Amino acid sequence: MWPVxxxxxxxxxxxxxxxxxxxxxxxxxxxxxxxxxxxxxxxFILVLIVLATLAAR
Amino acid sequence: xxxxxxxLLAIYVTASVSHTQAYGWNMxxxxxxxxxxxxxxxxxxxxxxxxxxxxxxxxxxxxxFRYRHSKGAKAAHFHEHTSVEVLxxxxxxxxxxxxxxPATATLKNMYDASDAELDVMITGQQWRWRYEYLGEDVAFNxxxxxxxxxxxxxxxxGEYYLLEVDQPLVLPINRKVRFLMTSDDVIHSWWVPDLxxxxxxxxxxxxxxxxxxxxxxxxxxxxxxxxxxxHGFMPVVVHAMEEEAFDGWLxxxxxxxxxxxxxxxxxxxxxxxxxxxxxxxxxxxASCHQSEGQGLPPAFPALANNQQLISxxxxxxxxxxxxxxxxxxxxxxxxxxxxxxxAVVTYTRNAWGNDxxxxxxxxxxxxxxxx
Numbered sequence: 001m002w003p004v005x006x007x008x009x010x011x012x013x014x015x016x017x018x019x020x021x022x023x024x025x026x027x028x029x030x031x032x033x034x035x036x037x038x039x040x041x042x043x044f045i046l047v048l049i050v051l052a053t054l055a056a057r
Numbered sequence: 058x059x060x061x062x063x064x065l066l067a068i069y070v071t072a073s074v075s076h077t078q079a080y081g082w083n084m085x086x087x088x089x090x091x092x093x094x095x096x097x098x099x100x101x102x103x104x105x106x107x108x109x110x111x112x113x114x115x116x117x118x119x120x121x122f123r124y125r126h127s128k129g130a131k132a133a134h135f136h137e138h139t140s141v142e143v144l145x146x147x148x149x150x151x152x153x154x155x156x157x158x159p160a161t162a163t164l165k166n167m168y169d170a171s172d173a174e175l176d177v178m179i180t181g182q183q184w185r186w187r188y189e190y191l192g193e194d195v196a197f198n199x200x201x202x203x204x205x206x207x208x209x210x211x212x213x214x215g216e217y218y219l220l221e222v223d224q225p226l227v228l229p230i231n232r233k234v235r236f237l238m239t240s241d242d243v244i245h246s247w248w249v250p251d252l253x254x255x256x257x258x259x260x261x262x263x264x265x266x267x268x269x270x271x272x273x274x275x276x277x278x279x280x281x282x283x284x285x286x287x288h289g290f291m292p293v294v295v296h297a298m299e300e301e302a303f304d305g306w307l308x309x310x311x312x313x314x315x316x317x318x319x320x321x322x323x324x325x326x327x328x329x330x331x332x333x334x335x336x337x338x339x340x341x342x343a344s345c346h347q348s349e350g351q352g353l354p355p356a357f358p359a360l361a362n363n364q365q366l367i368s369x370x371x372x373x374x375x376x377x378x379x380x381x382x383x384x385x386x387x388x389x390x391x392x393x394x395x396x397x398x399x400a401v402v403t404y405t406r407n408a409w410g411n412d413x414x415x416x417x418x419x420x421x422x423x424x425x426x427x428x
Binding site: 015056 | 136137139142143146161165
């Protein structure tokens with residue numbers, strides 16, 4: 001689980017090293033990456049909403 | 058040698074920046090706390106951009122020059138460098154967040170129109186502004202006062218060419234004034250750079266904005282949203298007064314409004330009405346129907362020798378009160394008061410050869426409006 005999360009976070013930032021990318025593509029199921037990606041994106045949006053609400057106080 | 062170049066560059070940059078301020082190429086600092094906050098943000102971000110630009114282009118030009126092909130430089134062929142990539146992603150994030158924090162604080166302040174001591178309704182109209190001091194029974198139109206002859210080039214242009222009005226918006230300093238902004242016809246935009254206010258006025262919507270002016274003075278602006286043929290001819294002039302002077306002015310305006318209201322009931326002489334009507338006509342009607350009533354057909358019909366107008370006084374008054382739906386003629390029942398309406402009807406029925414001899418009394422007009 002943790003390597004998948006790390007890869008998704010790296011993808012969000014837009015930086016990943018080649019060796020890890022190869023590992024990701026050779027092992028694991030695509031669905032795991034997609035679901036993790038969606039969840040982390042939603043979490044990111046939630047964080048933005050919280051920040052905006054705090055700023056608007 | 059190198060240091061001398063640096064000095065020259067520094068002098069040049071400093072000189073250009075102060076030059077810019079002296080000639081008004083930069084945005085104004087303005088006369089409100091918000092406007093100086095905005096100016097400060099603008100300059101902070103400008104200098105951040107300058108530093109980034111100098112660093113990035115400096116490294117680039119240095120590398121191009123120092124490691125050029127003719128000196129035997131060989132390109133390095135590496136494919137990735139994670140720590141450099143992380144660094145050049147993280148630094149822009151930090152810079153952007155660093156700029157967003159003060160910008161958000163300023164925006165929050167700009168949108169907080171609560172606790173105002175005075176409410177002014179600003180209504181855009183083709184092509185003038187209407188100001189209404191809510192709860193004070195004071196309202197007036199503010200039309201451009203630059204003579205048409207200056208625009209057509211027959212006269213020399215004045216100092217405030219296209220930036221002068223017959224009646225400016227008068228505001229007190231040191232008091233929070235809330236603006237409620239809307240429009241009667243199309244989208245206009247009320248823009249005064251020194252107050253850092255540029256707000257669209259939209260028919261059917263009410264937008265809020267506010268100012269607290271720090272210095273008395275006259276501040277000029279323009280309509281900033283293309284709104285038709287006379288878009289360039291509806292300037293904004295704000296006269297900011299000391300608080301006591303403003304209170305005096307407002308009391309005077311209230312008194313004048315009361316007198317005007319009393320004038321509705323009395324019988325007016327034709328000459329009085331014609332005289333008053335001519336000034337109303339020239340400020341309100343002449344931009345479309347032209348100063349001699351000749352109009353600009355087909356959009357703006359002639360009033361001089363207009364048979365329908367001459368023969369039908371009810372139609373004439375009705376057209377001015379209610380406008381013409383589907384045409385450019387607006388309704389003036391809420392924009393002009395009964396005295397002004399009666400005066401302008403009487404004037405147009407007795408000017409430029411329209412010798413009807415008709416006199417329309419303010420009381421008649423008031424009765425029509427009340428219906």
